[in-house]
Amino acid sequence: MTLHAHLTRTVARPLPITSVVIDDAFWSPRIEQGRTTTLPTQEHQLRTGGQFEALSLSWKPGDDNEPHIFWESDIAKWIEAASYSLAKRPDAELDASVDEAITLLAGAQQPDGYLNVYFTVVRPGERFTDLRDGHELYCAGHLMEAAAAHHGATGKTSLLTIARQYADLLIEQFAPGGPLEGGYDGHQEIELGLMRLAEATGDGRYRALARKMLEDRGTEPFYFEAEEQRRGTPGYFGFLFPDRAKLAERFREYNQSHAPVREQRDAVGHSVRAMYMYSAMADLAPQLDDDSMQAALAELWSSTTERKMYLTGGIGADPSIEGFAGDFDLPLHGAYAETCAAIGLVFWARRMAANTGEGRYIDVLERALFNGVLAGASAEGTHYFYGNPMLSRGDMTRNAWFGVACCPPNFARLVQSLETYAYAQTDDSAVINLYVSGAATFDFDGHALGLSVQSNYPWSGQVDVTVNTAPTVEKEIALRVPGWAQDVALRVAGEDHQVQVHEGYVRVRRTWRAGDVITLTFAIVPRITRARPEVDAAAGRVALERGPLVYCLEGVDNAGDVAQLSIGDGAALRDEWDDDLQAVRVSVDGTRHLNTSSSLYSSAKDSVEDATITAVPYYQWGNRGKSTMEIWIREDESASF
Incomplete structure (x- = not known):
């Protein structure tokens, strides 16, 4: 060699x-x-x-x-x-x-x-x-x-x-x-x-x-x-x-x-x-x-x-x-x-x-x-x-x-x-992988394509891409559609376009003009996620996600030990902006399980009370003092809300 x-x-x-x-x-x-x-x-x-x-x-x-x-x-x-x-x-x-x-x-x-x-x-x-x-x-x-x-x-x-x-x-x-x-x-x-x-x-x-x-x-x-x-x-x-x-x-x-x-x-x-x-x-x-x-x-x-x-x-x-x-x-x-x-x-x-x-x-x-x-x-x-x-x-x-x-x-x-x-950039395409507001300039052998991107990601799913500088030749702009995205819609220069996702991207090719706007929208809503059954550590548990974010429960938001909490099958998830956290919280009605026995193991059933469960983005955890935390929440299949 x-x-x-x-x-x-x-x-x-x-x-x-x-x-x-x-x-x-x-x-x-x-x-x-x-x-x-x-x-x-x-x-x-x-x-x-x-x-x-x-x-x-x-x-x-x-x-x-x-x-x-x-x-x-x-x-x-x-x-x-x-x-x-x-x-x-x-x-x-x-x-x-x-x-x-x-x-x-x-x-x-x-x-x-x-x-x-x-x-x-x-x-x-x-x-x-x-x-x-x-x-x-x-x-x-x-x-x-x-x-x-x-x-x-x-x-x-x-x-x-x-x-x-x-x-x-x-x-x-x-x-x-x-x-x-x-x-x-x-x-x-x-x-x-x-x-x-x-x-x-x-x-x-x-x-x-x-x-x-x-x-x-x-x-x-x-x-x-x-x-x-x-x-x-x-x-x-x-x-x-x-x-x-x-x-x-x-x-x-x-x-x-x-x-x-x-x-x-x-x-x-x-x-x-x-x-x-x-x-x-x-x-x-x-x-x-x-x-x-x-x-x-x-x-x-x-x-x-x-x-x-x-x-x-x-x-x-x-x-x-x-x-x-x-x-x-x-x-x-x-x-x-x-x-x-x-x-x-x-x-x-x-x-x-x-x-x-x-x-x-x-x-x-x-x-x-x-x-x-x-x-x-x-x-x-x-x-x-x-x-x-x-x-x-x-x-x-x-x-x-x-x-x-x-x-x-x-x-x-x-x-x-x-x-x-x-x-990222190929020989013929400007690729937007992450929705981060700002501006980017792509150089295609001396032909500049300048884009500005505006979004409130990861909290909302609208992305506006404006062409600031247009090359004189036809070029493609590729926008990633996350795998979890639903209700995807696309507008180009004021006109609705059919959404065709190929290998995770919608691709728009044309001769661009300064001022052209692409608007991509998709729903960002809370969702329940389950692991494959082979993951025994998560058996009988569910996790909460919203957009790209994984959510977790912290004791500071849930009055104590989060291990006591469970949610029912089909529970309705709610989300709202929290000014203190500068993040979207997710909440759900669930139950708290209380075991009054002093024994490590017991035949006694837990007593159960209603609880409003609050989840915050996982990246936020541990910033408000020591607290219990968990991502995977017990699922109570016998309960529905």
């Missing part, structure tokens, strides 16, 4: 941040809060936690606060998020903080391009000897993603130069004939970073190395096992598993190295690692001469979203591996559903939509974004959930930071790059 790769276009390319202006009642306050609150508080945590200081390489054995193996990744994701913010709004203070961090990274970089604090000052001389556990390539990948974002936002090359020097070293080490040929990362991310770096620089060698690492993964002899034999020690995490030789297959599944990527069909192992790997595979698939990569992705998507995904778009039910359990094994209280995993699902879903043109992938993206991701941060933008359960007994609160702090800056970089998820 040569280290060159041919680049072809995907079906749809996300619009760059600079081509989009968001002016949206739901999202704009969150984006601005990210700039003024989330990014500064995260910077404070990185400074006080020692991540910035560690880049000085001043730590020595015996000192406190030993650098962690993944600290560079936290800084890199923060830089990436800050760069997206700077791309749309200049901020001298934030820009200076980013420049300071880049200067520190440059100072920590070794003469040959290597950059990793832990393996420079804590375990010098052991670089690239523990690819399974050491997170070197994971940190490198985030550095490259940050470099591409920073260069794109500011035009500066300071971080891009650092990333290229490191990437050039990796080519030297991992290319055919190099000392580490056949190696790949234990926590996938380098593949995404190399892809981004190739796009930012035009250097196809980086893309080719990403391909080689993906294609080497899972081939025999298994690299990580051979690596451990050469090293003669268990590895950074290996000491936790003295019987790891007996668990070899499970270890391989944990980091998705159990089979070549083209042969993988079942989503297994650590869920964030899987999402990053599947995203990289989706980046690579359109550039290959065969469909085997895309075929694998289709099966992996089915495994993930049809058998292993929570209603919220959360994935990874097993806390012992931070990853996937078996099919339909989706416990409620023990749900892990790491925030980073939902973010990773958003990454992957966008790429699957780009490769196929199918709106069903954006349906999942939106489910994860509005529920599994947004619940991961507090309303103030300063505290975070690492895992996101489907019910709580009132013992959970968000934390300001974590010892393993991957989720906070990951959350920040997604919110600050929302523009790239809302709009």
Whole structure:
């Protein structure tokens, strides 16, 4: 294999941040809060936690606060998020903080391009000897993603130069004939970073190395096992598993190295690692001469979203591996559903939509974004959930930071790059994936199509798209129709049009004129959702949804323990705007079950009283103090209202 790769276009390319202006009642306050609150508080945590200081390489054995193996990744994701913010709004203070961090990274970089604090000052001389556990390539990948974002936002090359020097070293080490040929990362991310770096620089060698690492993964002899034999020690995490030789297959599944990527069909192992790997595979698939990569992705998507995904778009039910359990094994209280995993699902879903043109992938993206991701941060933008359960007994609160702090800056970089998820473009079509009010400009080889979008999504289902700048040639505008949408209607330039939904979109092709308006409407009303019977944790229970939002019950709204509540079959759902929450509440008449027995088990029947049950969007939960919470509500089939 040569280290060159041919680049072809995907079906749809996300619009760059600079081509989009968001002016949206739901999202704009969150984006601005990210700039003024989330990014500064995260910077404070990185400074006080020692991540910035560690880049000085001043730590020595015996000192406190030993650098962690993944600290560079936290800084890199923060830089990436800050760069997206700077791309749309200049901020001298934030820009200076980013420049300071880049200067520190440059100072920590070794003469040959290597950059990793832990393996420079804590375990010098052991670089690239523990690819399974050491997170070197994971940190490198985030550095490259940050470099591409920073260069794109500011035009500066300071971080891009650092990333290229490191990437050039990796080519030297991992290319055919190099000392580490056949190696790949234990926590996938380098593949995404190399892809981004190739796009930012035009250097196809980086893309080719990403391909080689993906294609080497899972081939025999298994690299990580051979690596451990050469090293003669268990590895950074290996000491936790003295019987790891007996668990070899499970270890391989944990980091998705159990089979070549083209042969993988079942989503297994650590869920964030899987999402990053599947995203990289989706980046690579359109550039290959065969469909085997895309075929694998289709099966992996089915495994993930049809058998292993929570209603919220959360994935990874097993806390012992931070990853996937078996099919339909989706416990409620023990749900892990790491925030980073939902973010990773958003990454992957966008790429699957780009490769196929199918709106069903954006349906999942939106489910994860509005529920599994947004619940991961507090309303103030300063505290975070690492895992996101489907019910709580009132013992959970968000934390300001974590010892393993991957989720906070990951959350920040997604919110600050929302523009790239809302709009996409093919050679002949402007694609609106998410209904975020604002404006977008599509460039068709010098022919500009400027659109403004106005909606009150996710609360109402009317979307008005106005053509501000029209090209002189015929173009298509594609508007996604969510899979749950009903009563869909379409008007174009004042005339009713028949609604024809193809692969999740209504598509209108014509020679546009400035002032043309497309109005798409669909009903957003509360609905009852049931799980498949194989999901035994949700047996006899129902959930409430409205539009893209999953709803939950909190004790603060329902006079105590929500586990006592049930709703009857066919119960009428009501919805109304709540000024305090700045959200739509859903209410329903139900019952409260009270057991007066002091015994854990009893033959006595519950006493039952009428109750008005109130539900709020899941992303809102936990913002009003400790409270019980549940998504899946007991269904009383004997009652009707």
